[in-house]
Amino acid sequence: MDITTLGTRAQAASRVLATATTAQKNEALNAMADELLAASAAIGEANAQDVSAARDAGTAESLLDRLTLTETRLQGMADGLRALADLADPVGQIVRGWVNPNGVAVRQIRVPFGVIGIIYEARPNVTADAGGICLKSGNACLLRGSSSALRTNRQTITALRAGLEKAGLPADAVQLVEGPREATHELMTARGLVDVLIPRGGAGLIQTVVENSTVPVIETGTGNCHLYVDSAADLDMATTILLNAKTDRPSVCNTAETVLVHADVAAQFWARAASELAAAGVTVHADERTRALVPDAVAATEDDFVAEWLSLDLSAKVVDDIDSALEHVRQYSTGHSETIVTHDLVASERWCAEVDAAAVLVNASSRFVDGGEFGFGAEIGISTQKLHARGPMGLAEMTSTKYLVVGSGQIR
Amino acid sequence: MDITTLGTRAQAASRVLATATTAQKNEALNAMADELLAASAAIGEANAQDVSAARDAGTAESLLDRLTLTETRLQGMADGLRALADLADPVGQIVRGWVNPNGVAVRQIRVPFGVIGIIYEARPNVTADAGGICLKSGNACLLRGSSSALRTNRQTITALRAGLEKAGLPADAVQLVEGPREATHELMTARGLVDVLIPRGGAGLIQTVVENSTVPVIETGTGNCHLYVDSAADLDMATTILLNAKTDRPSVCNTAETVLVHADVAAQFWARAASELAAAGVTVHADERTRALVPDAVAATEDDFVAEWLSLDLSAKVVDDIDSALEHVRQYSTGHSETIVTHDLVASERWCAEVDAAAVLVNASSRFVDGGEFGFGAEIGISTQKLHARGPMGLAEMTSTKYLVVGSGQIR
Incomplete structure (x- = not known):
C-alpha cells in the first residue's frame, strides 16, 4: 500500500x-x-x-x-x-x-x-x-x-x-x-x-x-554523556556514581562515556577508581595526564572524546578547573545528560546554569535520566533536541x- | 559575513x-x-x-x-x-x-x-x-x-x-x-x-x-478561518461576531474567511447579515443555495473556499447539518481558528472535540486568537503546527x- x-x-x-x-x-x-x-x-x-x-x-x-x-x-x-x-x-x-x-x-x-x-x-x-x-x-x-x-x-x-x-x-x-x-x-x-x-x-x-x-x-538522541569530578567532590561518591553510570547498562544512551577529573584530585581519584573500573572490565582511553596516573589506560585519540561508546570503554581527561570541564562538555556533548560530582555550591550552580543539555545532574547517576525513573511509566525515547x-x-x-x-x- | x-x-x-x-x-x-x-x-x-x-x-x-x-x-x-x-x-x-x-x-x-x-x-x-x-x-x-x-x-x-x-x-x-x-x-x-x-x-x-x-x-501560519452558524445560534450574535471577525482587521490571519450556515436558519440569518456585510463593504462569494438568499453574492469557485482572502471578501455556503460543517472545515481549514455560534451544548461540545485547529471558538470572535488578547504581552506569531x-x-x-x-x- x-x-x-x-x-x-x-x-x-x-x-x-x-x-x-x-x-x-x-x-x-x-x-x-x-x-x-x-x-x-x-x-x-x-x-x-x-x-x-x-x-x-x-x-x-x-x-x-x-x-x-x-x-x-x-x-x-x-x-x-x-x-x-x-x-x-x-x-x-x-x-x-x-x-x-x-x-x-x-x-x-x-x-x-x-x-x-x-x-x-x-x-x-x-x-x-x-x-x-x-x-x-x-x-x-x-x-x-x-x-x-x-x-x-x-x-x-x-x-x-x-x-x-x-x-x-x-x-x-x-x-x-x-x-x-x-x-x-x-x-x-x-x-x-x-x-x-x-x-x-x-x-x-x-x-x-x-x-x-x-x-x-x-x-x-545519542548520548555522549560526561561526568565531571570536581575538586570539591566526595571521591568515594564520584567513584560509585561513575561505576554505576558506566557499567550498569553500557549499551544505552544515558550511560557515562567520558570522565573529566579536576587536576587537584586526579591522583587521589584514580588511585581508587582505576582498579574498580578495571575490575568491572572497563577500558580507559585517557589523555597524557590521566595515563600518568592509570598505567593500564590506552592513549585516547580525538575520536575517543567524540565517541558514544555504548560499551565498556570510557574516555578520560584531567582538567585544570571547572571552566575547562565546561568547555570540554560544550565541545563534545550531544546534549543528553551531563553530571557533576561536587560538594561545592558555586560549582554545582555553575554546572546547572551553564551546561546546555536535556538533563544536568548533580551527585547522581545519569542512569536516572529515563522515562521509567522519572515516573512517566512509558517512554518513546529521550529527546536531545530543544523543540x-x-x-x-x-x-x-x-x-x-x-x-x-x-x-x-x-x-x- | x-x-x-x-x-x-x-x-x-x-x-x-x-x-x-x-x-x-x-x-x-x-x-x-x-x-x-x-x-x-x-x-x-x-x-x-x-x-x-x-x-x-x-x-x-x-x-x-x-x-x-x-x-x-x-x-x-x-x-x-x-x-x-x-x-x-x-x-x-x-x-x-x-x-x-x-x-x-x-x-x-x-x-x-x-x-x-x-x-x-x-x-x-x-x-x-x-x-x-x-x-x-x-x-x-x-x-x-x-x-x-x-x-x-x-x-x-x-x-x-x-x-x-x-x-x-x-x-x-x-x-x-x-x-x-x-x-x-x-x-x-x-x-x-x-x-x-x-x-x-x-x-x-x-x-x-x-x-x-x-x-x-x-x-x-496562514488562517483560512471558518465561522459556522448552527441551527441553534442566536442569529443576532452570529451576525455581530461574523462582522467583527471579518471586518475588524481583514488583513490578519485570525480574520474569518468563510461562513457556513445551517440550512434551517440560512434564510433568516442572511436576511439581516447580507445587508450588514454589504454596508461594511464585504463581497460575498457564495454557493448556489446562499446565492438564492443573497442576490448580490458572487458565485464561489472551489478556489474561493481554499482562499485566505485577507481582504473584505467572504466565502459562504449553506450546510445541512453540523456534520457537513465539520467535514467542510476538515477539508479546507488551515488549522488556525474555527468558530461555532450556537446555544446548543451538544453542538458546542462536538465542535470543540472534533475540530482540529490551534484555536476552537464558541460564541466569540476569532479576532481574540492573538498573543495580546491572550495576555501574553508579546507575540512572535501564531503557530499552526502541532509540534x-x-x-x-x-x-x-x-x-x-x-x-x-x-x-x-x-x-x-
Whole structure:
C-alpha cells in the first residue's frame, strides 16, 4: 500500500482515537496484549525466519540478539501494553486556563498529534511499545521497522490490530509501512498526512531522517554523556556514581562515556577508581595526564572524546578547573545528560546554569535520566533536541495542545 | 559575513544571555528603545531610500505601505521594546518538579533555545519586535529580512546593538543576515549553529522554509478561518461576531474567511447579515443555495473556499447539518481558528472535540486568537503546527526546557 493510502487511513483512524474515551483505549491495550500472547506461535515462527535470514546474510551476533524475540521478550511486550492501560491519559488534560476581563474563557488542553510516523531499527519490541504509546496518547501510527524484522513485525501488527478491533477501535490506528527504501522517503515527506516523525535508532538513522524529512521530526538522541569530578567532590561518591553510570547498562544512551577529573584530585581519584573500573572490565582511553596516573589506560585519540561508546570503554581527561570541564562538555556533548560530582555550591550552580543539555545532574547517576525513573511509566525515547520535548518523552510529550475559547457573543 | 561566522558569534552571545539576569535584559530592552529613537533620523533616511528604490522597481502600493517606517511606527517599535521589559521572564521558570522515592530531586526548568533564526518579509518593525522578544527570552537571533528593507534593517540593527552594548550585553545577540539568496539557504541548513527557525510572512515563504530547512522550524501560519452558524445560534450574535471577525482587521490571519450556515436558519440569518456585510463593504462569494438568499453574492469557485482572502471578501455556503460543517472545515481549514455560534451544548461540545485547529471558538470572535488578547504581552506569531507550540506564541513558547537532577550520591 502506498503512503497516501496508509496515511489517509491513519488520519481517519486518528479522528476516532481523538475522541475515544480512556476506558476504550485501555480496553484496546489489554486486548492487544491478549492477542500478542495468543499469536506467540505465529510471531515466534516469523521471528525465527527473520533471524535465520539475517544470520545467512552474515549479520553480527549482537544484532541477531536484538532481532530475536524470546518468549520472555514477547511477554514483556504484552506487559508493557497492560502497563500503559494503568497510566493517566494525557488527552483532555488542561495545561492552563483563564478568563479574560471581557468574560471570554480560554483553556489550553492536550490533544493528540493525529498521525505519528516511527522509523526504527531491528528491535521488534518497538512495534508493540510504540503502537501502544501512540494509542494511549490518542494517535494513529505508521510504523516503519527494519526490513530484517519484516516477518516479525507483520505478525505482531496483525495481533495488535486484532486487539484494536476487539475493543471496537479502528485497526488502522496501527499500520506497518512495507516496501523498498523509497517507502521511507515517502514517509519522511508525507506532509499533511503525517504530523510528526520519530526516528528510533542509531545516529546514522536519525541523521538521515532529520536531513530528509519535511514532516516535523522529534530527534531521540545519542548520548555522549560526561561526568565531571570536581575538586570539591566526595571521591568515594564520584567513584560509585561513575561505576554505576558506566557499567550498569553500557549499551544505552544515558550511560557515562567520558570522565573529566579536576587536576587537584586526579591522583587521589584514580588511585581508587582505576582498579574498580578495571575490575568491572572497563577500558580507559585517557589523555597524557590521566595515563600518568592509570598505567593500564590506552592513549585516547580525538575520536575517543567524540565517541558514544555504548560499551565498556570510557574516555578520560584531567582538567585544570571547572571552566575547562565546561568547555570540554560544550565541545563534545550531544546534549543528553551531563553530571557533576561536587560538594561545592558555586560549582554545582555553575554546572546547572551553564551546561546546555536535556538533563544536568548533580551527585547522581545519569542512569536516572529515563522515562521509567522519572515516573512517566512509558517512554518513546529521550529527546536531545530543544523543540517540543527535551529529555525523556512520556505520554504527555506525545500530544499537542489546542485552545478552547468560549464566550457569550464577545467581539473585539 | 558568512553564516558560520554569524552563527558562532550568536552562539557565544547566547551563552551570555542564557545566564543574564532579568534586570540586565530589561535594561538592554530600554536602552534599545532609546537608541532606536535617537537614531530615528538615520533610520528614516535609510527607509526613505528603501521605499524609493522599491517604488522605482514597480512595487505595489500596499507593499510600499508595509515597507514604510513612519515616526509613529518607529515610536511603536520603541514602545514594544519597553513593554517587553515589563513582562515576566520565562527563563528559569519551573515547569514541574518532584522528588523521586530515592531522594533524587528533579526539576524541569525553562531555558532559552540558544540561537533563533527569523526569516521575514518587508515589514521593518519585525526587526525590533523579533530582536526584543528573542532577547527577553534569553536567545540570540539571526535576522534575515527582505532585501527591499536592507538599508532600514541595517540602521535599525545598529541601534539595537548599541542598546545592548550600553547595557553591558553582547551586541552579537542581534545580528542581520545579509547577502544574496544563498544566505537564506545557508541559514536554513545551519544545523548545530541555529537551534530554531521561525519564518514570518506569506504562505510561499513559509512553504520554502519548511521544505528546505534542516534546522527545526516553527511554522507561523496562514488562517483560512471558518465561522459556522448552527441551527441553534442566536442569529443576532452570529451576525455581530461574523462582522467583527471579518471586518475588524481583514488583513490578519485570525480574520474569518468563510461562513457556513445551517440550512434551517440560512434564510433568516442572511436576511439581516447580507445587508450588514454589504454596508461594511464585504463581497460575498457564495454557493448556489446562499446565492438564492443573497442576490448580490458572487458565485464561489472551489478556489474561493481554499482562499485566505485577507481582504473584505467572504466565502459562504449553506450546510445541512453540523456534520457537513465539520467535514467542510476538515477539508479546507488551515488549522488556525474555527468558530461555532450556537446555544446548543451538544453542538458546542462536538465542535470543540472534533475540530482540529490551534484555536476552537464558541460564541466569540476569532479576532481574540492573538498573543495580546491572550495576555501574553508579546507575540512572535501564531503557530499552526502541532509540534512545540500551537496558537499564539508568547515568551514561554520561545524557550526550551532542561531537567535538573540533584541527588546526594544515588545510583541505579
